[in-house]
Amino acid sequence: MIFTETKLKGALIIDFEPQQDRRGFFARTFCSKEFAAYGLRPNIAQCNLSYNYKKGTLRGMHYQTAPATEIKLVRCIRGAVYDVIIDMRPESPTYLEHIGVKLSAENRRALYVPEMFAHGYQTLTDGAEVIYQISEFYAPESEWGLRYNDPLLEIVWPLPVSEISQKDATWPLMESILIGV
Template identity: 75%
Template sequence: MIFTRTKLPGAFIIDLEEKPDQRGFFARTFCAQEFTDHGLKPMIAQCNLSFNHIKGTLRGMHYQLLPAAETKLLRCTQGAIYDVIVDMRPELPTYLSHIGVELSAENRRALYVPEMFAHGYQALTDGAEVVYQVGEFYTPGYERGLRYDDPLLEISWPLAVTTISDKDRNWPLLESILIGV
């Protein structure tokens, strides 16, 4: 695997290191030792799959608080998505900074999301499918979220939002959270 650091500490883009032969290729998509060697948590508590019927569908921005904070390893296995993560660690200078990465079945790229990062994505194609390896169990009492269109984040989504859940549409704005309203 090829690990590329992002501007957000602990977040990595992970590309395949393909071993080609006449049949096609072989590549490792996960190795606990390689993750540990890069300072990443190799724990996998759950593996999830999401499927999106319509291009423009938006899911997120979700995270869980400590002690149930999640790491995630995401890969798009069909179609393409624009994946966004936001640093929610107030003790770091990158607090509320974000990056966006295109993940697709074609580029086979993965994104490693550290603990205390909000995560969401937009389907760039009809039929986009995403596999998540998650390092902690889903714990509803610790779940939090950000609005995808929060003006403080200034996330530039590539498409108009066609479909979004009521829950994701109605997360509170950061301004109200930060001033304690």
């Protein structure tokens, strides 16, 4: 696997190294030894699959706080998504900064999302499927989210939002979180 660091410490883009012959190719998409050797936590508590009917669907921006902080390994296995993560670690020099990465069935890329990063994506195609390997079990009491269109975050989504859940559309704005409202 090829691990590429991003401007957000601990967040990585992961590409695989295919072994190709006349039949096609074979590649490792996850190896706990390689993850550990790179200093990453390879624990997986659950795997989730998200199917999205319409292009423009937005899911996010979600994260879990202590005691259930989670790491995610996210990959799009059908279609394409624009995946965004936001550094929510107050002590980090990149606190509240974000990156966006295109994940697609075609580029076969994965995004390693560290603990205390908000995560979300917008579908770029109809029928996009995303698989998540997650280090912790879902804990509703630790769940938090950010508004996808928060002016403080300045995320530029590639498409108009065609579908979003009521919950994701109404997360609080950062301004209210920062002043403790």
